[in-house]
Amino acid sequence: MDNITAHFVRLAAAINIPSRIHEPISTTIEGLAAILCCTPRNVKFILRKLEEQAFIAWLPGRGRGHTSQLTFLRSVEEVLEDSFQELINKGRIKDAIEFIGNIDVNGALKERLLTALNKQMGFRGEAESTSGLDVLRITRNRHMEKLDPALVYTAFESYLLGHICSTLVSYDAASRTFLPGLAHMWESNEEHTRYTFYLRKGVRFHHGRSMTSRDVKETLQRLTDLNSPALCHYRDIAAVELEGDHRIRFELHRPNLFFLHLFSCIHMSIVPFDVDFAQGAVGTGPYQLTDLNEDVLVLTAFDYYYGIRPLLDRVEIWYLPELGTNERQYQLPDVDQQNLPSNVCDNNSIDYPALGCRYLLFNFHNKGVHHHIAFRQVMRILYNQVALVRELGGNRITPADSLLPWNSSQRQWTESSFEQVKELLRVSGYEGESITIAFMAKKEEQEEAGWLQARGALVGLRIELHPLNEYNQETIQNNADLLIAEEVLEDDWQWGMINYFRNESNSLCFLLRDTQRAVLYRELEHFSQLPREERGELLNTAEGVLRDNYWVLHGCHINKRAQLNQSLFGLHAGSFGFLDISKLWIKTGLQKDNTTN
Structure with missing residues (x-):
């Protein structure tokens, strides 16, 4: 905020408690100098500026020893709201976001400021050229993780990389086939030990080569x-x-029927050999990264993209930690709702039931009672999937017994009573110690942790909550007995499942012991040598190992909801339940039919 506003807020906090508007308050120049940490001369300058902006009225005392009268003409909330709106009107989004983070205000005002900011997100038309630019602004409530295809492990970053980079082939979930990407054709020998890819000519990286x-x-x-x-x-x-x-030709040690999946996944996004990707993300995708800092990530349409150029010219993703919801909103403030056809007037929410689920995972690197299977069975009873969905609702759509919704739907669901919990706790050796559950400090995870804590208290189980602002493996390993985690799979679910079991950066890998992972790896040893149906059966077997040993307790399948205005066209869901930005466009300037007879 500007200095004059800051001075007003400081004065109000010091001498206007409780808040009194239009009521004179006795004070002295010396007293105000102490509050503002400046000289009496500077105090008089500040008071004059505050009067010019109609924030206060000032009546100086007559003669030595007489007090002056300071009258607040506006409330702190009014001044802060106006200052914030001025930043918004000037397009200073970064300053507006910092403004929200730096001020100490009540929840109602912060909610109003967030609403005002959110209206600046979504589609914006900018007359920066003769044709204008179409810009989409989105907010995020957490910082970016590793934006590198070799190291990425989170869904949103993978989604962004899919717009910056391209792969040799792409997987089409509807037809279960592979489509050309950077390679226009490919072939393998009968033994599936040799694969050859034929690359498109004239494909440019963002840096021009x-x-x-x-x-x-x-x-x-x-x-x-x-x-x-x-x-x-x-x-x-x-x-x-x-x-x-x-x-390019690849020679393999053994047959691999899964090979094309490996070259359609985000990890094999093709990057230039002459650029350090860690210093600047360069790919061949529909968007190029033009800015990335602690506040914003900017993607700009790549005019030389080998496919169809995106219709949105720029996408800005702003970091806003105070954003209260994970629900994605695509607002279109520039669209005149009254002039839209009746069938596209209303806002609507589009649901994208995600492959994957939320679940509980035990930390087997921490000593404790959770190493006993009887205790893990207690947690299974407490973390009952049916009760979880029924009592908490929200985006929890169905109980989960697998990462795959179609597997969960085959389960006959029941709710176990708490009667057997006391005996299981006795068998496990539980003696009243605290059990710590870690979770990301987000709304739904917090709800589930609190719900589980309350259910534990009913049976004499002490559960301590450990919210995390940042995902840190070492912190989780050292401080938690359990972790509330979430896995969202790509459309290519077989790749998503095998990567979940084998990827060394995810929660499953770093919380299981080596001996436990070895059990999984033995089950999956010949996965890539099998045809599709047999691979699916093997993945179910591996998931059964986690379920039958109570190493993982599945919770619920999740709906990824996006709030959309129906004048937003080109809606195509990509992997992880996000919209494909490269296909979005907005039908603006819709006018009423003024045709005369």
Whole structure:
């Protein structure tokens, strides 16, 4: 906020408690100087400025020893709200976000400020050229994690990378087939031990150079150089041969029927060999990264994209930690609702039931009673899936017994009574110690943690809550017995499942012990050598190991809801339940039919 507003807030906090408007308050220049930490001369200057802005009225005392009269003409909330709105009107989004974070106000005012800010998000038309630019602004309530295809492990960052980078092929979930990407054709031998990809010509990276087969080879090598957590999936590759600038061959140690999935996933997004991706994200995707700092990430449409150029010219993603909801909102403040056809007037929410679920995971690196299966059975009874969905509702749509909703739907659901809990606790050796549950400090996770704590108290189980503002593996390992986690799978669910079991960066990997992971890995040893149906059965078997040993307690399947204005067109859901930004467009300037007879 500006200095004059800051001075007003400081004065009001010091001498206007409780808040009194239009009531003279006796004070002295010396007293105000102490509050404002400045000289009496500067106090008089500040008071004059406050009067000019009609914040106060000042009546100086007559003669030495006489007090002066200071009258507040406006409330602190009014002044703060006007200052915030002025920042918004000037397009100073960054300053507005910092304003919300820096002031100490009550919840009602903060909610109004967030609402005003949220109206600046969504589609904005900007007359920055003869045709104007279409800009989409979105808010996020957490900082970006690793924005690097070799190291990424979170859904939103993977989603963004999918707009910045491209892969050799893409998986189409509807047809269960692969479509051309950077490779226009591919082939394998009958044994599935050799794969050859034929690359498109003239594909440009964002820094201008044309892509060649060397970039593909070096992208794979980069996974090894960075010790990517996804590296285990590429162990079958024995050799890589460049057969010209636009053809590349992979020789494998053993047959691999899953190989194309590995080259359609985000980890094998092709990046240029002559650019350090960690210093600047450069790909061949529909959007290029033009700004990334602690406040905002900016994507700009890439005019030389080898596919169809995006219709949105720029996407800005602003970091706003105070944002109270995880629900994505796409507001269109520039669209005249009254002039829209009746079938597209209303706002609506579009639901994207996500593959995956929320679940409880035990930390087997921490000593404690949770190592006893009887205690884990107690937690299974307390964390009952049916009760969870019924009592908490929200975006929890169905009980989960698997990451895959169609597997969960086959389960016959029951609610176990608490009668057997006392005996299970006795068998486990529980002696009244606190059990710590870690969770991300977000609304739904907090609800579930509090709900579980209350249910534990009913049976004499002491549960201590440990909210996390940032996801930190070391903090979780050292401080928690359990973790409330969430896994959202890609549309290519078989890739998502095998990556969940094998990726070394996720919660499952770092909270299970080596011996437990070895059990899973033995089950999955021949996964890539099997045809599709048999791979699916093997994944179900591996998930059964987690479920039958109570290492993972599945909770509920989640709905990823987006609030959309129906003048937003080109709605295509991508992986992880996010909209495909590259296909969005807004039908603006819709006018009433003024045709005359």
